[in-house]
Amino acid sequence: MKKIVLIGFLLLVVIAGGLLYWSDWADQTGERTDAGPMIERLRVEGVCEQCDLRFASLRELDLPQARLARSVLRDADLKYARLPDADFAKADLQRAEMEEADVAGANFTGALMLASDLEKGRATGAVFRDADIRNADLDRADLSGADFSDADLRNTGLKRSVLTGAVFRNAKLDGARLERARAAGADFTGARLPQADLDRIQAQGARFVDADLRGARLSHANLTGADLAGANLDQTTLQRTNLSGADLTGTKGLRQSRLSTACGDADTRLPPGLTIAPCRSAAPAGE
Known part of the structure; x- marks a missing residue:
């Protein structure tokens, strides 16, 4: 009898160990066996706040006004x-795959979005205040009118993105x-942009008041009417x-040698003491 009990106990230990191993392996490989009910709840009710949706497959989900505040969507599709x-x-959206997703008007305030991918996505009018978006891919995304105030976008890709009227006040864009x-018309007032690459940017009428542009690249950029005071x-x-009509009064560190490679106009x-050559008709405009 004792042998039977001992054998049974050993079997339970082996089974428990196997389950723990499977659980650990599943977590490491992205396999999830418990997200189904939460995904179904989200689809039916449109609400899944504080849910654990790591590695969840939500591809092509069509759910306007979904409520996912404080949810964990790490590595979600x-x-x-x-x-x-x-x-x-x-919400925790670290490494989330959101290519070509439509999140126009969405609220990402305070979200963790490190290394997330929103390439070619649509986030017009979305709010990213205080969000951590470091090392993310926002290339070719439509972010017009979006609010990135106080957000951290260090080393983030925004190549060929649409930022018309977007707000980056006090944002980190190193x-x-x-x-x-x-x-x-974008607003970069007080933003940090050291070593940023803005080559060929179209920033007519944009505001860079008190922005930190040390070591930034602005070659072939169109800053017509921009405010860089x-x-x-x-x-x-x-x-x-092209600095035609731009305001560079009070700028720091501007040297004539740098300004001599740019162009402007009478406006x-x-x-004081600096001059700029007039733009020719074929002067580059960021294209």
């Missing part, structure tokens, strides 16, 4: 999803890549940059 006006406040972005332009590259406002 949201490609091609349609989630306009959704609430992702303080090392960000904004080549060929369309940012007419008080900006730090130390070591900023301005080769063939360009410069610090």
